[in-house]
Amino acid sequence: MAVKDSRTEQQIKDAAKKLFFTEGRFKATTQEIADAAGVNRTLVNYYFRSRDQLFDQVLKDARLQMDSRLEATADEKNFRKKIEHFIDVFMEQARNYPYLDIYMVSRLNDDVEKQNEILTDIKKTDKLKLFLAEIEEQMKLGTINKMPPVQFFINMLSLISYPQVMQPLLKKVFRYTDKQYQQMLAERKAIILKILFR
Amino acid sequence: MAVKDSRTEQQIKDAAKKLFFTEGRFKATTQEIADAAGVNRTLVNYYFRSRDQLFDQVLKDARLQMDSRLEATADEKNFRKKIEHFIDVFMEQARNYPYLDIYMVSRLNDDVEKQNEILTDIKKTDKLKLFLAEIEEQMKLGTINKMPPVQFFINMLSLISYPQVMQPLLKKVFRYTDKQYQQMLAERKAIILKILFR
DNA sequence: TTTGCGTTTAACAAATTTGTCAAACATAAT
């Protein structure tokens, strides 16, 4: 009998993820996704039944990605090294999937009423709680400036992600070539560290 | 004769801007916009000819808004006060139109090829150049940490805007009520100032 | 009142996007 193989299903999902998360083409149609995957459009229905179900699969992946990112705590005792590791992970993520976060926000805004069930039960993970506690501890130790730990966390996220999300616009504002912008982004790890550690 | 009055045209544009910039409903249809404006859908075509032309008008407004924001330099001699004024302006803007920036990015990503002419000639304004020069000067004076002035500017933008853009998601992650989140945002001016000024 | 002109509306047409289905296809097992 025929083997239930076919990487088509994955190809379609990957194409959708690339369009949404990497290229920020939020209004991509199933036709565009199929084209990007190099397959016939009806295969989207064959494998996912409907456009919405494909989108929900993709959203679910985004959510898992975010969860795992929030859990991405290093087995590093040294706090500064741990933060460095966080920045590396987040920056790499933001480089590959600059629009992942705002895709999720966008989906949240789309429904408003429906409150997409995939995004309902997002919550502080245990690791995140532990991390926030550790941040607070380090503030007491004086390694970093005192503030609500959540603010420290949000600062870190902001400084990493926003320049990636805004890349198309900021490139125009500053008249930067792609190379110049990447160079600027590369400089940021050190700058962010300096900011976070007083 | 009949007066060429009718605030309908403006109502439609305002409704679109609210949906796009304030609510982040990027996939809003003309029907939804008309509903939000409380008018018949065909009036969109009557006043703007086509959906795309309305969207371009809205985009043009966004662009003007951004331009004026980049120009929003205070007649303030004291550098710190000037930065405070900037933060106030940007925070207020981000509060009213949290999705304005990413709407523009989204539009830039939509076309890719076409390179929407409305967003082609965005560039460093003179005021922005002057501001960057002033930032550099202040670094020499030691008021703020040394780094490429553009990085200082981007840090400021990131710390202000990202928490607003990500509000729907971060509210879930941290299990914050709306009130708690607004409280957290309100705390940020002082925190951002502390970060920017060493 | 009537005329003129801009505005609003509903019905309709066109365009775009999504979903269905039956037939063709591929390939491994019989």
Added chain:
DNA sequence: ATTATGTTTGACAAATTTGTTAAACGCAAA
């Protein structure tokens, strides 16, 4: 070679969204 099972395709139907048109409407000037 034939069969069985999963995959792919094109043609078609349905749904959604956008655009057009002619008629109705409102109101001020003649």
